[in-house]
Amino acid sequence: MIRVRVDDVTVRPTLRERKKQATREALQAAALRLALERGPDNVRVDDIAEAAGVSPRTYNNYFPSREQAIVAAVTAQRASRVAAAVVARPADVGLADAVIDAVVGQYTDSGEHAPEALLMIAASPALRTCYVDTVTTIEGPLADALSERCPDLDRLTVQVLAASVGAVARVALGQWLEAAHEAPSMQGFVVPSRSLPDLVRAALTPLGPALDASAARARHAGSGGDPAIDSPRG
Amino acid sequence: MIRVRVDDVTVRPTLRERKKQATREALQAAALRLALERGPDNVRVDDIAEAAGVSPRTYNNYFPSREQAIVAAVTAQRASRVAAAVVARPADVGLADAVIDAVVGQYTDSGEHAPEALLMIAASPALRTCYVDTVTTIEGPLADALSERCPDLDRLTVQVLAASVGAVARVALGQWLEAAHEAPSMQGFVVPSRSLPDLVRAALTPLGPALDASAARARHAGSGGDPAIDSPRG
DNA sequence: CCAAAAACATGCGTGCACGCAAGTTTGCGT
DNA sequence: ACGCAAACTTGCGTGCACGCATGTTTTTGG
Numbered sequence: 223m224i225r226v227r228v229d230d231v232t233v234r235p236t237l238r239e240r241k242k243q244a245t246r247e248a249l250q251a252a253a254l255r256l257a258l259e260r261g262p263d264n265v266r267v268d269d270i271a272e273a274a275g276v277s278p279r280t281y282n283n284y285f286p287s288r289e290q291a292i293v294a295a296v297t298a299q300r301a302s303r304v305a306a307a308v309v310a311r312p313a314d315v316g317l318a319d320a321v322i323d324a325v326v327g328q329y330t331d332s333g334e335h336a337p338e339a340l341l342m343i344a345a346s347p348a349l350r351t352c353y354v355d356t357v358t359t360i361e362g363p364l365a366d367a368l369s370e371r372c373p374d375l376d377r378l379t380v381q382v383l384a385a386s387v388g389a390v391a392r393v394a395l396g397q398w399l400e401a402a403h404e405a406p407s408m409q410g411f412v413v414p415s416r417s418l419p420d421l422v423r424a425a426l427t428p429l430g431p432a433l434d435a436s437a438a439r440a441r442h443a444g445s446g447g448d449p450a451i452d453s454p455r456g
Numbered sequence: 457m458i459r460v461r462v463d464d465v466t467v468r469p470t471l472r473e474r475k476k477q478a479t480r481e482a483l484q485a486a487a488l489r490l491a492l493e494r495g496p497d498n499v500r501v502d503d504i505a506e507a508a509g510v511s512p513r514t515y516n517n518y519f520p521s522r523e524q525a526i527v528a529a530v531t532a533q534r535a536s537r538v539a540a541a542v543v544a545r546p547a548d549v550g551l552a553d554a555v556i557d558a559v560v561g562q563y564t565d566s567g568e569h570a571p572e573a574l575l576m577i578a579a580s581p582a583l584r585t586c587y588v589d590t591v592t593t594i595e596g597p598l599a600d601a602l603s604e605r606c607p608d609l610d611r612l613t614v615q616v617l618a619a620s621v622g623a624v625a626r627v628a629l630g631q632w633l634e635a636a637h638e639a640p641s642m643q644g645f646v647v648p649s650r651s652l653p654d655l656v657r658a659a660l661t662p663l664g665p666a667l668d669a670s671a672a673r674a675r676h677a678g679s680g681g682d683p684a685i686d687s688p689r690g
Numbered sequence: 691c692c693a694a695a696a697a698c699a700t701g702c703g704t705g706c707a708c709g710c711a712a713g714t715t716t717g718c719g720t
Numbered sequence: 721a722c723g724c725a726a727a728c729t730t731g732c733g734t735g736c737a738c739g740c741a742t743g744t745t746t747t748t749g750g
Contacts, residue, residue, distance in 0.1 A: 476728085517728080
Protein backbone atom coordinates (compact mmCIF):
# COMPACT_ATOMS: atom_id res chain seq x y z
CA MET A 223 0.00 0.00 0.00
CA ILE A 224 1.27 3.39 -0.93
CA ARG A 225 1.80 5.84 1.84
CA VAL A 226 3.59 9.13 2.08
CA ARG A 227 5.25 10.59 5.12
CA VAL A 228 3.99 13.94 6.25
CA ASP A 229 4.66 15.61 9.58
CA ASP A 230 5.98 12.51 11.30
CA VAL A 231 2.93 10.43 10.56
CA THR A 232 2.24 8.19 7.64
CA VAL A 233 -1.14 8.92 6.20
CA ARG A 234 -2.97 7.09 3.49
CA PRO A 235 -3.55 9.35 0.52
CA THR A 236 -7.16 10.15 -0.12
CA LEU A 237 -9.07 8.50 -2.89
CA ARG A 238 -8.67 11.62 -4.97
CA GLU A 239 -4.92 11.65 -4.71
CA ARG A 240 -4.69 7.97 -5.49
CA LYS A 241 -6.75 8.46 -8.61
CA LYS A 242 -4.64 11.38 -9.70
CA GLN A 243 -1.50 9.37 -9.21
CA ALA A 244 -2.97 6.48 -11.17
CA THR A 245 -3.95 8.76 -14.04
CA ARG A 246 -0.53 10.35 -14.02
CA GLU A 247 1.23 7.02 -14.16
CA ALA A 248 -1.10 5.77 -16.86
CA LEU A 249 -0.28 8.83 -18.96
CA GLN A 250 3.44 8.42 -18.39
CA ALA A 251 3.38 4.75 -19.30
CA ALA A 252 1.21 5.28 -22.36
CA ALA A 253 3.35 8.15 -23.58
CA LEU A 254 6.55 6.18 -23.22
CA ARG A 255 5.14 3.04 -24.78
CA LEU A 256 3.68 4.84 -27.79
CA ALA A 257 6.83 6.87 -28.27
CA LEU A 258 8.93 3.73 -28.28
CA GLU A 259 6.56 1.96 -30.65
CA ARG A 260 6.03 4.68 -33.24
CA GLY A 261 8.86 7.08 -32.63
CA PRO A 262 8.47 10.32 -30.67
CA ASP A 263 7.30 12.39 -33.63
CA ASN A 264 4.47 10.07 -34.56
CA VAL A 265 2.66 10.32 -31.25
CA ARG A 266 -0.14 12.86 -30.80
CA VAL A 267 -1.41 13.93 -27.45
CA ASP A 268 -4.80 12.58 -28.44
CA ASP A 269 -3.23 9.15 -28.82
CA ILE A 270 -1.67 9.32 -25.38
CA ALA A 271 -4.86 10.55 -23.80
CA GLU A 272 -6.89 7.84 -25.46
CA ALA A 273 -4.45 5.15 -24.45
CA ALA A 274 -4.66 6.36 -20.87
CA GLY A 275 -8.43 6.62 -20.96
CA VAL A 276 -8.79 10.34 -20.38
CA SER A 277 -9.74 13.29 -22.51
CA PRO A 278 -7.06 15.24 -24.39
CA ARG A 279 -7.81 18.27 -22.26
CA THR A 280 -7.18 16.30 -19.10
CA TYR A 281 -3.81 15.33 -20.45
CA ASN A 282 -2.72 18.95 -20.24
CA ASN A 283 -3.95 19.18 -16.69
CA TYR A 284 -1.21 16.72 -15.83
CA PHE A 285 1.62 17.64 -18.16
CA PRO A 286 2.41 21.07 -19.52
CA SER A 287 4.01 19.71 -22.65
CA ARG A 288 3.89 16.60 -24.75
CA GLU A 289 7.55 15.80 -24.16
CA GLN A 290 7.30 15.91 -20.40
CA ALA A 291 4.84 13.04 -20.34
CA ILE A 292 7.27 10.84 -22.24
CA VAL A 293 10.24 11.88 -20.18
CA ALA A 294 8.41 11.72 -16.86
CA ALA A 295 8.29 7.95 -17.04
CA VAL A 296 12.06 7.95 -16.71
CA THR A 297 12.56 10.84 -14.31
CA ALA A 298 9.70 10.36 -11.88
CA GLN A 299 10.70 10.55 -8.24
CA ARG A 300 14.29 11.34 -9.02
CA ALA A 301 14.16 14.63 -7.14
CA SER A 302 12.87 13.17 -3.92
CA ARG A 303 15.38 10.33 -4.14
CA VAL A 304 18.28 12.73 -4.40
CA ALA A 305 17.02 14.74 -1.46
CA ALA A 306 16.54 11.62 0.63
CA ALA A 307 20.02 10.40 -0.28
CA VAL A 308 21.55 13.68 0.86
CA VAL A 309 20.00 13.57 4.29
CA ALA A 310 20.68 9.85 4.60
CA ARG A 311 24.45 10.24 4.42
CA PRO A 312 26.20 9.87 7.77
CA ALA A 313 26.70 13.17 9.51
CA ASP A 314 30.48 12.94 9.56
CA VAL A 315 30.98 13.09 5.80
CA GLY A 316 31.48 16.53 4.34
CA LEU A 317 28.66 18.33 2.63
CA ALA A 318 30.35 18.17 -0.74
CA ASP A 319 30.85 14.43 -0.58
CA ALA A 320 27.32 13.90 0.64
CA VAL A 321 25.81 15.87 -2.20
CA ILE A 322 28.09 14.52 -4.89
CA ASP A 323 27.58 10.92 -3.85
CA ALA A 324 23.85 11.42 -3.63
CA VAL A 325 23.57 12.86 -7.10
CA VAL A 326 25.98 10.40 -8.66
CA GLY A 327 24.12 7.57 -7.00
CA GLN A 328 20.95 8.51 -8.81
CA TYR A 329 22.64 8.07 -12.16
CA THR A 330 24.50 4.86 -11.42
CA ASP A 331 21.63 2.49 -10.77
CA SER A 332 19.36 4.02 -13.38
CA GLY A 333 19.34 0.61 -15.01
CA GLU A 334 15.80 -0.06 -13.94
CA HIS A 335 14.53 1.76 -16.98
CA ALA A 336 14.85 0.41 -20.43
CA PRO A 337 18.03 1.72 -21.99
CA GLU A 338 16.13 2.02 -25.24
CA ALA A 339 14.17 4.86 -23.69
CA LEU A 340 17.39 6.76 -23.06
CA LEU A 341 18.51 6.09 -26.61
CA MET A 342 15.26 7.47 -27.95
CA ILE A 343 15.57 10.54 -25.75
CA ALA A 344 19.14 11.06 -26.86
CA ALA A 345 18.09 10.82 -30.49
CA SER A 346 15.36 13.44 -30.34
CA PRO A 347 16.46 17.04 -29.73
CA ALA A 348 13.12 18.00 -28.21
CA LEU A 349 13.15 15.09 -25.80
CA ARG A 350 16.78 15.71 -24.96
CA THR A 351 16.09 19.31 -24.04
CA CYS A 352 13.09 18.30 -21.97
CA TYR A 353 14.99 15.53 -20.23
CA VAL A 354 17.87 17.81 -19.40
CA ASP A 355 15.51 20.43 -18.05
CA THR A 356 13.97 18.01 -15.61
CA VAL A 357 17.09 18.10 -13.47
CA THR A 358 16.08 21.54 -12.27
CA THR A 359 13.29 19.69 -10.49
CA ILE A 360 15.76 18.65 -7.85
CA GLU A 361 16.44 22.24 -6.79
CA GLY A 362 13.54 22.53 -4.39
CA PRO A 363 13.88 19.19 -2.62
CA LEU A 364 17.65 19.51 -2.62
CA ALA A 365 17.44 22.91 -1.01
CA ASP A 366 15.26 21.43 1.71
CA ALA A 367 17.70 18.60 2.18
CA LEU A 368 20.58 21.02 2.52
CA SER A 369 18.65 22.99 5.10
CA GLU A 370 17.92 19.84 7.03
CA ARG A 371 21.55 18.81 7.00
CA CYS A 372 22.95 22.27 7.75
CA PRO A 373 20.24 24.13 9.66
CA ASP A 374 22.50 27.15 10.12
CA LEU A 375 22.67 27.87 6.42
CA ASP A 376 20.43 30.74 5.44
CA ARG A 377 17.76 30.24 2.87
CA LEU A 378 19.49 32.16 0.09
CA THR A 379 22.63 30.09 0.41
CA VAL A 380 20.87 26.76 0.22
CA GLN A 381 18.92 27.91 -2.79
CA VAL A 382 22.11 29.07 -4.44
CA LEU A 383 23.89 25.81 -3.73
CA ALA A 384 20.95 23.72 -4.87
CA ALA A 385 20.62 25.73 -8.06
CA SER A 386 24.31 25.30 -8.76
CA VAL A 387 24.16 21.57 -8.27
CA GLY A 388 21.16 21.40 -10.56
CA ALA A 389 22.85 23.46 -13.22
CA VAL A 390 25.97 21.35 -13.09
CA ALA A 391 23.99 18.13 -13.31
CA ARG A 392 22.24 19.64 -16.29
CA VAL A 393 25.54 20.34 -18.00
CA ALA A 394 26.81 16.84 -17.33
CA LEU A 395 23.63 15.23 -18.58
CA GLY A 396 23.58 17.44 -21.64
CA GLN A 397 27.14 16.55 -22.53
CA TRP A 398 26.52 12.88 -22.04
CA LEU A 399 23.41 12.86 -24.19
CA GLU A 400 25.17 14.87 -26.84
CA ALA A 401 28.02 12.42 -26.89
CA ALA A 402 25.62 9.50 -26.81
CA HIS A 403 23.62 10.45 -29.88
CA GLU A 404 26.49 11.59 -32.05
CA ALA A 405 28.53 9.24 -34.09
CA PRO A 406 31.05 7.66 -31.71
CA SER A 407 33.93 8.70 -33.91
CA MET A 408 33.90 12.46 -33.74
CA GLN A 409 37.24 13.67 -34.96
CA GLY A 410 39.10 14.44 -31.93
CA PHE A 411 41.09 14.43 -28.95
CA VAL A 412 38.31 14.28 -26.39
CA VAL A 413 37.15 10.92 -25.26
CA PRO A 414 33.75 10.55 -26.92
CA SER A 415 31.73 9.22 -24.01
CA ARG A 416 32.69 8.68 -20.43
CA SER A 417 30.36 6.73 -18.25
CA LEU A 418 27.58 8.91 -16.95
CA PRO A 419 28.39 8.55 -13.22
CA ASP A 420 31.99 9.48 -13.83
CA LEU A 421 30.96 12.47 -15.88
CA VAL A 422 28.52 13.65 -13.23
CA ARG A 423 31.16 13.27 -10.55
CA ALA A 424 33.77 15.10 -12.58
CA ALA A 425 31.32 17.90 -13.27
CA LEU A 426 30.29 18.27 -9.64
CA THR A 427 33.84 18.18 -8.30
CA PRO A 428 34.64 21.86 -9.02
CA LEU A 429 31.60 22.74 -6.93
CA GLY A 430 32.89 20.89 -3.89
CA PRO A 431 34.83 23.82 -2.37
CA ALA A 432 31.72 25.98 -2.47
CA LEU A 433 29.66 23.37 -0.65
CA ASP A 434 32.27 22.69 2.02
CA ALA A 435 33.07 26.36 2.51
CA SER A 436 29.40 27.18 3.06
CA ALA A 437 29.04 24.31 5.50
CA ALA A 438 32.12 25.44 7.41
CA ARG A 439 30.93 29.02 7.54
CA ALA A 440 27.55 27.88 8.82
CA ARG A 441 29.19 25.82 11.56
CA HIS A 442 31.18 28.87 12.71
CA ALA A 443 28.48 31.48 12.78
CA GLY A 444 26.08 28.78 13.78
CA SER A 445 25.32 28.95 17.48
CA GLY A 446 25.68 32.69 17.78
CA GLY A 447 23.78 34.03 14.86
CA ASP A 448 20.32 35.35 14.43
CA PRO A 449 17.53 32.79 14.68
CA ALA A 450 16.91 33.01 11.02
CA ILE A 451 13.62 32.51 9.32
CA ASP A 452 14.11 29.05 7.98
CA SER A 453 10.74 27.50 7.57
CA PRO A 454 11.20 24.84 4.94
CA ARG A 455 9.41 25.83 1.81
CA GLY A 456 6.39 27.62 3.21
CA MET B 457 28.55 53.45 -38.31
CA ILE B 458 28.10 50.10 -36.67
CA ARG B 459 30.98 47.74 -36.78
CA VAL B 460 31.77 44.56 -34.96
CA ARG B 461 35.18 43.32 -34.02
CA VAL B 462 36.13 39.90 -35.30
CA ASP B 463 39.58 38.36 -35.20
CA ASP B 464 41.44 41.61 -34.66
CA VAL B 465 39.84 43.37 -37.57
CA THR B 466 36.74 45.48 -37.64
CA VAL B 467 34.51 44.51 -40.51
CA ARG B 468 31.36 46.17 -41.64
CA PRO B 469 28.39 43.82 -41.44
CA THR B 470 26.83 43.00 -44.73
CA LEU B 471 23.58 44.57 -45.83
CA ARG B 472 21.81 41.36 -44.97
CA GLU B 473 23.04 41.32 -41.42
CA ARG B 474 22.24 44.99 -40.94
CA LYS B 475 18.71 44.41 -42.11
CA LYS B 476 18.29 41.45 -39.81
CA GLN B 477 19.53 43.48 -36.90
CA ALA B 478 17.17 46.32 -37.80
CA THR B 479 14.22 43.96 -38.02
CA ARG B 480 15.15 42.40 -34.72
CA GLU B 481 15.41 45.74 -32.99
CA ALA B 482 12.18 46.91 -34.55
CA LEU B 483 10.42 43.85 -33.22
CA GLN B 484 11.91 44.28 -29.78
CA ALA B 485 10.95 47.93 -29.62
CA ALA B 486 7.46 47.34 -30.94
CA ALA B 487 6.87 44.48 -28.55
CA LEU B 488 8.01 46.48 -25.54
CA ARG B 489 6.07 49.59 -26.52
CA LEU B 490 2.82 47.73 -27.16
CA ALA B 491 3.19 45.71 -23.99
CA LEU B 492 3.66 48.88 -21.95
CA GLU B 493 0.74 50.60 -23.65
CA ARG B 494 -1.86 47.85 -23.49
CA GLY B 495 -0.50 45.47 -20.89
CA PRO B 496 1.33 42.26 -21.77
CA ASP B 497 -1.79 40.13 -22.13
CA ASN B 498 -3.44 42.42 -24.65
CA VAL B 499 -0.70 42.21 -27.26
CA ARG B 500 -0.94 39.64 -30.03
CA VAL B 501 2.00 38.59 -32.11
CA ASP B 502 0.16 39.91 -35.15
CA ASP B 503 0.14 43.35 -33.56
CA ILE B 504 3.87 43.26 -32.92
CA ALA B 505 4.58 42.01 -36.42
CA GLU B 506 2.41 44.67 -37.97
CA ALA B 507 3.99 47.39 -35.87
CA ALA B 508 7.41 46.22 -36.98
CA GLY B 509 6.36 45.94 -40.61
CA VAL B 510 6.87 42.21 -41.08
CA SER B 511 4.61 39.21 -41.40
CA PRO B 512 3.54 37.27 -38.33
CA ARG B 513 5.47 34.29 -39.60
CA THR B 514 8.65 36.32 -39.81
CA TYR B 515 8.19 37.28 -36.20
CA ASN B 516 8.71 33.68 -35.19
CA ASN B 517 11.84 33.49 -37.30
CA TYR B 518 13.33 35.98 -34.87
CA PHE B 519 11.82 35.06 -31.53
CA PRO B 520 10.76 31.61 -30.39
CA SER B 521 8.11 32.95 -28.07
CA ARG B 522 6.00 36.02 -27.64
CA GLU B 523 7.49 36.86 -24.26
CA GLN B 524 11.06 36.80 -25.47
CA ALA B 525 10.47 39.64 -27.88
CA ILE B 526 9.22 41.84 -25.06
CA VAL B 527 11.99 40.86 -22.70
CA ALA B 528 14.73 41.03 -25.32
CA ALA B 529 14.48 44.81 -25.41
CA VAL B 530 15.75 44.83 -21.84
CA THR B 531 18.22 41.97 -21.94
CA ALA B 532 19.87 42.45 -25.31
CA GLN B 533 23.65 42.29 -25.26
CA ARG B 534 23.79 41.52 -21.58
CA ALA B 535 25.61 38.24 -22.15
CA SER B 536 28.42 39.72 -24.20
CA ARG B 537 28.81 42.58 -21.74
CA VAL B 538 29.30 40.19 -18.85
CA ALA B 539 31.85 38.18 -20.77
CA ALA B 540 33.74 41.31 -21.77
CA ALA B 541 33.71 42.55 -18.20
CA VAL B 542 35.20 39.29 -16.96
CA VAL B 543 38.15 39.39 -19.32
CA ALA B 544 38.59 43.12 -18.75
CA ARG B 545 39.38 42.75 -15.04
CA PRO B 546 43.05 43.14 -14.20
CA ALA B 547 44.87 39.86 -14.14
CA ASP B 548 45.85 40.11 -10.51
CA VAL B 549 42.36 39.97 -9.07
CA GLY B 550 41.09 36.53 -8.19
CA LEU B 551 38.73 34.69 -10.48
CA ALA B 552 35.88 34.86 -7.99
CA ASP B 553 36.16 38.60 -7.58
CA ALA B 554 36.44 39.11 -11.31
CA VAL B 555 33.32 37.12 -12.06
CA ILE B 556 31.28 38.48 -9.18
CA ASP B 557 32.15 42.09 -9.97
CA ALA B 558 31.43 41.55 -13.64
CA VAL B 559 28.00 40.09 -13.04
CA VAL B 560 27.09 42.57 -10.32
CA GLY B 561 28.21 45.39 -12.57
CA GLN B 562 25.69 44.39 -15.20
CA TYR B 563 22.86 44.84 -12.73
CA THR B 564 24.02 48.09 -11.16
CA ASP B 565 23.91 50.40 -14.15
CA SER B 566 20.83 48.85 -15.64
CA GLY B 567 19.20 52.24 -15.29
CA GLU B 568 19.26 52.87 -19.00
CA HIS B 569 16.03 51.00 -19.42
CA ALA B 570 12.75 52.37 -18.26
CA PRO B 571 12.05 51.06 -14.80
CA GLU B 572 8.44 50.72 -15.82
CA ALA B 573 9.48 47.88 -18.08
CA LEU B 574 10.92 46.03 -15.12
CA LEU B 575 7.78 46.68 -13.14
CA MET B 576 5.68 45.24 -15.92
CA ILE B 577 7.92 42.20 -16.15
CA ALA B 578 7.75 41.71 -12.41
CA ALA B 579 3.98 41.93 -12.52
CA SER B 580 3.45 39.25 -15.17
CA PRO B 581 4.38 35.67 -14.24
CA ALA B 582 5.00 34.67 -17.84
CA LEU B 583 7.30 37.62 -18.45
CA ARG B 584 9.04 37.05 -15.15
CA THR B 585 9.80 33.44 -16.01
CA CYS B 586 11.04 34.45 -19.43
CA TYR B 587 13.18 37.25 -18.07
CA VAL B 588 14.72 35.02 -15.45
CA ASP B 589 15.46 32.37 -18.05
CA THR B 590 17.42 34.79 -20.18
CA VAL B 591 20.27 34.76 -17.69
CA THR B 592 21.19 31.31 -18.96
CA THR B 593 22.22 33.15 -22.11
CA ILE B 594 25.38 34.22 -20.38
CA GLU B 595 26.59 30.65 -19.95
CA GLY B 596 28.20 30.34 -23.35
CA PRO B 597 29.98 33.68 -23.49
CA LEU B 598 30.91 33.41 -19.84
CA ALA B 599 32.45 30.00 -20.40
CA ASP B 600 34.53 31.48 -23.21
CA ALA B 601 35.59 34.34 -20.99
CA LEU B 602 36.63 31.94 -18.25
CA SER B 603 38.66 29.96 -20.73
CA GLU B 604 40.34 33.12 -21.95
CA ARG B 605 41.19 34.17 -18.44
CA CYS B 606 42.30 30.73 -17.24
CA PRO B 607 43.49 28.85 -20.32
CA ASP B 608 44.49 25.87 -18.23
CA LEU B 609 40.94 25.11 -17.17
CA ASP B 610 39.46 22.26 -19.10
CA ARG B 611 36.26 22.71 -21.01
CA LEU B 612 34.03 20.79 -18.63
CA THR B 613 35.13 22.89 -15.68
CA VAL B 614 34.50 26.21 -17.38
CA GLN B 615 31.10 25.03 -18.50
CA VAL B 616 30.31 23.88 -15.00
CA LEU B 617 31.41 27.16 -13.46
CA ALA B 618 29.58 29.23 -16.04
CA ALA B 619 26.42 27.19 -15.55
CA SER B 620 26.65 27.64 -11.80
CA VAL B 621 27.07 31.39 -12.10
CA GLY B 622 24.12 31.52 -14.44
CA ALA B 623 21.96 29.45 -12.12
CA VAL B 624 22.86 31.60 -9.15
CA ALA B 625 22.13 34.80 -11.02
CA ARG B 626 18.81 33.26 -11.97
CA VAL B 627 18.00 32.57 -8.33
CA ALA B 628 18.93 36.11 -7.31
CA LEU B 629 16.93 37.67 -10.09
CA GLY B 630 13.96 35.47 -9.35
CA GLN B 631 13.97 36.40 -5.68
CA TRP B 632 14.29 40.07 -6.47
CA LEU B 633 11.43 40.03 -8.94
CA GLU B 634 9.30 38.04 -6.55
CA ALA B 635 9.96 40.58 -3.83
CA ALA B 636 9.44 43.44 -6.26
CA HIS B 637 6.03 42.39 -7.49
CA GLU B 638 4.59 41.61 -4.11
CA ALA B 639 3.00 44.32 -2.09
CA PRO B 640 5.79 46.46 -0.69
CA SER B 641 4.26 46.28 2.75
CA MET B 642 4.51 42.62 3.43
CA GLN B 643 4.38 42.68 7.16
CA GLY B 644 7.35 40.71 8.21
CA PHE B 645 10.79 40.37 9.48
CA VAL B 646 12.59 39.93 6.22
CA VAL B 647 13.71 43.06 4.51
CA PRO B 648 11.20 43.39 1.69
CA SER B 649 13.66 44.13 -1.08
CA ARG B 650 17.39 44.43 -1.00
CA SER B 651 18.95 46.33 -3.84
CA LEU B 652 19.49 44.06 -6.79
CA PRO B 653 23.29 44.41 -6.93
CA ASP B 654 23.59 43.54 -3.26
CA LEU B 655 21.37 40.54 -3.71
CA VAL B 656 23.32 39.32 -6.73
CA ARG B 657 26.57 39.73 -4.84
CA ALA B 658 25.25 37.93 -1.78
CA ALA B 659 24.00 35.10 -3.95
CA LEU B 660 27.26 34.72 -5.85
CA THR B 661 29.43 34.83 -2.75
CA PRO B 662 28.96 31.17 -1.76
CA LEU B 663 30.23 30.27 -5.22
CA GLY B 664 33.50 32.14 -4.71
CA PRO B 665 35.47 29.23 -3.22
CA ALA B 666 34.60 27.05 -6.20
CA LEU B 667 35.84 29.65 -8.67
CA ASP B 668 39.06 30.36 -6.81
CA ALA B 669 39.76 26.71 -6.13
CA SER B 670 39.37 25.85 -9.80
CA ALA B 671 41.65 28.72 -10.78
CA ALA B 672 44.25 27.63 -8.25
CA ARG B 673 44.08 24.03 -9.37
CA ALA B 674 44.47 25.08 -12.98
CA ARG B 675 47.41 27.29 -12.19
CA HIS B 676 49.18 24.56 -10.32
CA ALA B 677 48.42 21.63 -12.51
CA GLY B 678 49.06 24.05 -15.33
CA SER B 679 50.85 22.45 -18.22
CA GLY B 680 50.07 18.95 -17.21
CA GLY B 681 47.63 16.28 -17.96
CA ASP B 682 44.23 15.46 -16.68
CA PRO B 683 42.61 18.38 -14.95
CA ALA B 684 39.91 18.43 -12.35
CA ILE B 685 39.39 14.75 -11.89
CA ASP B 686 39.29 13.17 -8.52
CA SER B 687 39.95 9.53 -8.14
CA PRO B 688 36.49 8.10 -7.68
CA ARG B 689 36.32 7.97 -3.94
CA GLY B 690 37.67 4.76 -2.62
C1' DC C 691 -26.38 9.69 6.12
C1' DC C 692 -27.11 14.06 3.67
C1' DA C 693 -26.29 18.53 1.73
C1' DA C 694 -22.99 22.16 0.72
C1' DA C 695 -18.42 22.90 -1.01
C1' DA C 696 -14.27 21.88 -3.06
C1' DA C 697 -11.69 19.53 -6.56
C1' DC C 698 -11.61 17.49 -10.86
C1' DA C 699 -12.69 15.98 -15.91
C1' DT C 700 -14.25 17.50 -20.13
C1' DG C 701 -15.59 20.32 -24.47
C1' DC C 702 -14.84 24.34 -26.79
C1' DG C 703 -12.55 28.32 -28.51
C1' DT C 704 -8.35 31.07 -29.07
C1' DG C 705 -3.60 32.17 -29.72
C1' DC C 706 0.84 30.48 -30.61
C1' DA C 707 5.04 27.81 -32.47
C1' DC C 708 6.76 25.71 -36.34
C1' DG C 709 7.40 22.67 -40.68
C1' DC C 710 6.89 23.16 -45.55
C1' DA C 711 6.94 25.06 -49.99
C1' DA C 712 6.71 28.71 -52.58
C1' DG C 713 8.42 33.74 -53.96
C1' DT C 714 11.83 37.44 -53.16
C1' DT C 715 16.18 39.68 -51.92
C1' DT C 716 21.15 39.71 -51.28
C1' DG C 717 25.92 38.10 -52.03
C1' DC C 718 29.56 36.87 -54.98
C1' DG C 719 32.21 35.11 -58.67
C1' DT C 720 33.11 35.75 -63.51
C1' DA D 721 27.21 44.09 -65.37
C1' DC D 722 25.15 39.54 -65.20
C1' DG D 723 23.43 35.47 -63.35
C1' DC D 724 23.49 31.78 -60.09
C1' DA D 725 23.26 30.20 -55.32
C1' DA D 726 22.33 31.06 -50.72
C1' DA D 727 19.60 33.35 -47.38
C1' DC D 728 15.45 35.49 -46.07
C1' DT D 729 10.34 36.45 -46.10
C1' DT D 730 5.79 34.95 -46.39
C1' DG D 731 1.30 32.21 -46.57
C1' DC D 732 -0.64 28.03 -45.25
C1' DG D 733 -1.64 24.06 -42.55
C1' DT D 734 -1.07 21.37 -38.32
C1' DG D 735 -0.53 20.31 -33.55
C1' DC D 736 -0.30 22.03 -29.06
C1' DA D 737 -1.05 24.77 -24.56
C1' DC D 738 -4.37 26.86 -21.96
C1' DG D 739 -8.46 29.88 -20.24
C1' DC D 740 -13.28 29.40 -19.41
C1' DA D 741 -17.68 27.38 -18.48
C1' DT D 742 -20.09 23.20 -17.23
C1' DG D 743 -21.14 18.65 -15.53
C1' DT D 744 -19.40 15.07 -12.34
C1' DT D 745 -17.02 13.01 -8.41
C1' DT D 746 -14.97 13.30 -3.79
C1' DT D 747 -14.57 15.50 0.63
C1' DT D 748 -16.25 17.70 4.59
C1' DG D 749 -19.33 19.35 8.36
C1' DG D 750 -23.43 18.55 10.66
